[in-house]
Every structure is written in structure tokens, then in C-alpha cells.
Amino acid sequence: MNKLAKRAWFALALAGVLLLGMGVIVVRYFIDSPDWVTFQNSPHVYTDGVMNSGKIVDRGGTVVLDATNGKSYADSASLRRSMLHLLGDREGNITPFLLQEYGSELVGFDRINGTYSTGKREGQMALTVSADVQRTALAALDGRKGTVGVYNYKTGEILCAVSSPTYDPDDVPDVEGNPETYEGVYVNRFLACYLYAWLRLQARHGCGRARRDPGYPLPHVHLRGQRRHRRRDHPVQRRARHAEL
Amino acid sequence: MAGISFQPSELVKLCFLYVGASTMDRIVTKRNLFLFIVYSAAICGCLALMNDFGTALIFFVAFLVIAFLRSGSFATVTLACAATGFAGVLAVRFRPHILRRFATWGHAWEYASAGGYQQTRAMMCIASGGLFGLGAGNGWLKYVFAADTDLVFAFLCEEWGLIIGLSAVAVIVILAVFTVRSAKVGRSSFYTIAACAAVAILTIQTILNVFGTMDLLPLTGVTFPFLSNGGSSMLASWGLIAFLKAADTRPERQLRGPHRKGRGGGAA
Numbered sequence: 001m002n003k004l005a006k007r008a009w010f011a012l013a014l015a016g017v018l019l020l021g022m023g024v025i026v027v028r029y030f031i032d033s034p035d036w037v038t039f040q041n042s043p044h045v046y047t048d049g050v051m052n053s054g055k056i057v058d059r060g061g062t063v064v065l066d067a068t069n070g071k072s073y074a075d076s077a078s079l080r081r082s083m084l085h086l087l088g089d090r091e092g093n094i095t096p097f098l099l100q101e102y103g104s105e106l107v108g109f110d111r112i113n114g115t116y117s118t119g120k121r122e123g124q125m126a127l128t129v130s131a132d133v134q135r136t137a138l139a140a141l142d143g144r145k146g147t148v149g150v151y152n153y154k155t156g157e158i159l160c161a162v163s164s165p166t167y168d169p170d171d172v173p174d175v176e177g178n179p180e181t182y183e184g185v186y187v188n189r190f191l192a193c194y195l196y197a198w199l200r201l202q203a204r205h206g207c208g209r210a211r212r213d214p215g216y217p218l219p220h221v222h223l224r225g226q227r228r229h230r231r232r233d234h235p236v237q238r239r240a241r242h243a244e245l
Numbered sequence: 246m247a248g249i250s251f252q253p254s255e256l257v258k259l260c261f262l263y264v265g266a267s268t269m270d271r272i273v274t275k276r277n278l279f280l281f282i283v284y285s286a287a288i289c290g291c292l293a294l295m296n297d298f299g300t301a302l303i304f305f306v307a308f309l310v311i312a313f314l315r316s317g318s319f320a321t322v323t324l325a326c327a328a329t330g331f332a333g334v335l336a337v338r339f340r341p342h343i344l345r346r347f348a349t350w351g352h353a354w355e356y357a358s359a360g361g362y363q364q365t366r367a368m369m370c371i372a373s374g375g376l377f378g379l380g381a382g383n384g385w386l387k388y389v390f391a392a393d394t395d396l397v398f399a400f401l402c403e404e405w406g407l408i409i410g411l412s413a414v415a416v417i418v419i420l421a422v423f424t425v426r427s428a429k430v431g432r433s434s435f436y437t438i439a440a441c442a443a444v445a446i447l448t449i450q451t452i453l454n455v456f457g458t459m460d461l462l463p464l465t466g467v468t469f470p471f472l473s474n475g476g477s478s479m480l481a482s483w484g485l486i487a488f489l490k491a492a493d494t495r496p497e498r499q500l501r502g503p504h505r506k507g508r509g510g511g512a513a
Contacts (some may be wrong), residue, residue, distance in 0.1 A: 004437050007314045011441040014306070014448040015421035016359060020415055025459050029407060033372035036418035039357070043385045044373040114406075132399025148363065 034104035034210075035112055044115045045107050054106030055097060055124045056087070058131040059159075067106065074131070077168050082134035084187040085163040089172070093186050098127075128157040137162040147189035163189040254300050255481035257288060258446055262488060265311040266439035295335060299465025303449050304331055304444060310378045310445040314438045363389060367399030371407065371459075378406035382399040393474040395466045398455045413472060417451045420444055420489060423508045427493040440492035442487040 039044055043054075051215050056065040067071040073080045073087065088096025101104065106123045109115055139146035141164045150160035153217065165185045167173050175182045254334060261284075268281040285308045292301040305325075313322050337344050345360065351370075352359030370386040373379065384403040386392045392400050402410035424444040430436035445472045456462040456467040470482040 002429070003317065003435055004431070006427040007317050008425045008437065008441050010313050011310055011445045011448075012421055014452070015418045018448055018455075019418060021385075021456050021461055022411060024461065025455070026411070028459070029371065032368075036368045036372035039247045041357075041366070042369050042373065044370075044379075109372075112373070112376050114372045114379065115432075116375060116377070116378075116379050180392065190255050212293055225469045234288060 001084070009111040030111055034109060037109050037115060038103035038107070045103070045109075053108060053123070057124065057126050057168050058105070058134075059126060059128055060132070061131060062131045063071070064127070064131060065098075073169055076131075076135075077171070078135045078138065078198070079131050080140040080168050080170060081166045083131075084166045084169055085190065086161060087169075089169040091172070092245070097188065098125075098193065126157065129161060130159055133160040134162055138164065138166070145184065145189075146221050147193055149193070163187070163191075250477075251289045252475065252477035254292060254295075254297065254475040255475075256483050256484075258303070258307070259484040260437050261285070261288060261307060262442050262446075262485075265307065265442060267434050268507055282339075293340075296340065297466075298336065299453055299467040302453065302465070303446055305447045308445050310442045311438055314441055320385055350463040351460060361390065361460070363396055364458060364464060367396045367458045368460070370403035371399050376402040376407050378402070378404050378409065382406060391466070394468055394478075395454065395464060395473075396458050397469045397473045398458045401472065403435075413469070414451060414455060415445055417470065420486075421448055424492065427489075430494050431492045432494050436488075436492040439488045443488035447482070477493065484491050 038044065044235065054067050055063055056067075057063050062074065062079075064083050070092060074083065085094060086098050088094045088098075088099060101124055106125055107115060108123045114172045133150065137150070137160050141148060141162065143164070145165055146166070148160055148162045149158070151158045165182050167175070167182070174181070175185055265281060265283055268277045285304065288304050289301045292304070309322055309325060312483070313319075314327060349356045351361030353364035355361070356366040366386060368391050370384060374384070380406050386396060386400050386403050389396065398410055398413070400412060421444045424440045428437045428441065431440070441456065450467050450470055453462060453465050453467040454473070457464040457467070466479040470485070471479065
């Protein structure tokens, strides 16, 4: 029987595999769950394909998107046009970059409570961009095709990221009928320029080196300011995590 | 029958353990061994014809455990694995749909609307539940096909939280430890072999179910013992537990741990 008892450990090896796998699952949960929860088809986060909670405000506190009850853009048409390539449109033609990048925070997700909410935990995210600067930059472009990007080179904070041509998501024009006016309207030229410069640097100096060497001119930039929860009296101080565009 | 379904392979697990353990007990002869191999091959062949390769894998693992416990030879186990690997290659050759499952494996998010549909929804719901869950009945995964069977781990995590999900898995691990610890005092080698094979079945089922849900393994459609919906599965799980309990002959006081001499002042 002793011999048999020793061999019985073979059965325990399977339990070891199970434990090892569960460890992997837990690690993946803590790393990837913010991405899992904002999956496009999640009924916990989206209603009719639209993120159903959270607010985005500019650095001055102006609401640029309120997703609490459906997707509501800013009141000002010029602001809606200037923010289109950051917030996306209703039809899904333009990728809502901000919602993709910070969606899990907007819906009030955290790894402890998931999306469980009492209706008071919708996230509110403050951007580093300024609504006034966005509008001014778009006006300065005056219908020309291009982009305006302004950032603080010391902190990486983006102050302005406008792409043109653009349109009002609450008053969608006939894009197909005016191909010259709206040529490349679905492209975020700011991101495209940034990525192009990034790839050029990588090609010139070797993959990954530009990221490590602070001497290169391409900075880490980010659009997110401090995150706030409505039910708290004071903004929650959180460690700023740079989002790489 | 109308309203009632029955899964014969679940109850065959119990028969398999009984036959395997008794064949490999003291009465082992070449004839018995040959008959057991034929019996195992017949079961796996039938399951392969039914395209139920997940269950076939469960039987194979049970076979390995029984063979190793009796022989103690890693060479035997390696040989059996090699032979099964060869059979697996043949199965993929003649059943190309198996290969498609492997194509999705590890890339569920890239095939979120096709082969990875169930796994992506499962992971999404696990994240939504957090550590403490959304509450009973508040989940969404129940609307996905096989949520209460193949994806039951995610179903549990969404409504009751990841902690409860992990606890359910921990129960299986504890059963495995219990079985191995009680192997020393087994009533006979028959009971010990049967108990170890039974716990191996419970563990491999859990591995296939949970890892398949989380895309660590291909989704094979295997049930989670005691959790997945289905009477046949539940009956089989209780049957397997009976093998575990039957092997343990320790009286209750022994389970509490070793006696301390000199405590209590001698015999009453």
C-alpha cells in the first residue's frame, strides 16, 4: 500500500496544473479585465451600441460628452465638430478613441466591484484638452484638411488635438455626396501624424529605442486628467498613467 | 424522451472506474490487462465517433492514472501518451473541424463573432462581475448558449464573483489532496486506485471546463462537476465522490490530526 500511496501523487499533479492555471487566470483578470469589460458587445456597459454611463469634461470642466443616458455631445456645434475625432460619432464611422482608451473608467469599473453599481458611481473623466483651444484651432484651419496638435512638452499633456475635415455628429452631413469636402473625414489626422512620426523614428533608430531614449523629440503624450467620482466630495487623486497614443 | 435527456457517457465513467480498478487489482493478468485496454479503446472510439473528444480525453486521463498506479512506470504512461498523440493526429486528419477549434484557441478576441463568441462573452461577464459578483439573477451570460453547462464557471463568477468561482475550483483541489492523503490507509488497492482515478476525472473535467472558458485551452464542452446543469453529470459526480469516500477508512479522530501523548492523563 505504501508503494501505491507514493504513486497516488501522480493524481495530485493534475491538481497542480489546475492551481497553476487558476493563477494565470487571476493574473490575466487583474491585467486585462478593463479591456474585457469594455468589449463592444457588453450589455453591462453599452445600450444599443452606445456606452451607457460616464461623463467626459475638458480641462475647464465643460462637458464634451455625457454617456449617462445615451450619448449626448456638447451643446455647442463648433465644439462637437472640434471633438469629433476624439469622441467618435453615433454611427461608428469614426473610432471613439477616448472611449476605447478610458472606457473602463468611464463606466465606473474597478477590479474589485466590476461594473456593480448603485447608480452613483459613474465615472467622470477630465481631459487635458481645452474646449476653447479646440474650437479656436478648428476655426483657424478654416476648412483646410490637416491637424493641429498642441502639447506641453514637459508633462506630455495634450492641450489641443483637432483633425479636419470634420462634421457635427448631431447634424451629420451628406459625406458621400460631397467627396471633395469630406475627403478623409473618418481619419483622425492627429493620431495618423503621431503614428507616422513614431514609425519614422523607429525605422531610423531601431524598434523600441525611440520609446526609451528621452532625447528623441517624440514625447509620451496623454489626454486624461484626473478621474473623479460623482458621489465623492473631493476628486480622487490617482496616479497619472500615461497613455501612449 | 420528451423533456428528459440522458447522457450515457457520464455513467460510463463510473463503470470505467469500476472495471479499471478491479482489473488492475490483485487479479491482474495479461488477459485482464488486454481486456481493459480493449474496453478503454472501445469507449474512446465511440466518443470519437460522437465527436465528443473532450470526454474521450477524460477517459484517457483516467486510464493513465489507473495504469500508472498499478505499474508505477513512467515509460508506460509515456508510451500511452505517444500512442494517443498519434491517434490525435489521425483524428485531426479525418475530422477537420477539430483543427478549427485549435485555430481559435488563444485568439478568442480575434474571432469574437465566430469561434471565440462564447469565450469572449464569458471573459467579459467575469470582468463585469468583479470579485463579488452582480448578484443572483443579474447576470447576462445566461442568454449565451451553454452558459449553465460549458460556461458555468463564468456564469458563477458573473453573478457571485470571482472569489466564489475560485472557491469552487479550490474544492476540487482539496478533494484531490484528501484522496492522496487517504491513499495510505485505503481499504485495498482497488479502492485506492478507483479513488485516485475518480479524483483525476473530477480534476481534468474542471481543467477542461474552466480553462476552455478562459481560452487557456480549446473549449471542449465538458461539464464542471457539481456546478453544471444536467442530471446525468450530477449523478456521475456524486458517484465519483462515493469512490473517494469509500477509499478512506480513517476514523473521525484520525482526521483531526495526530494524537498528543500525555494529554488527558491516560486511559479513562
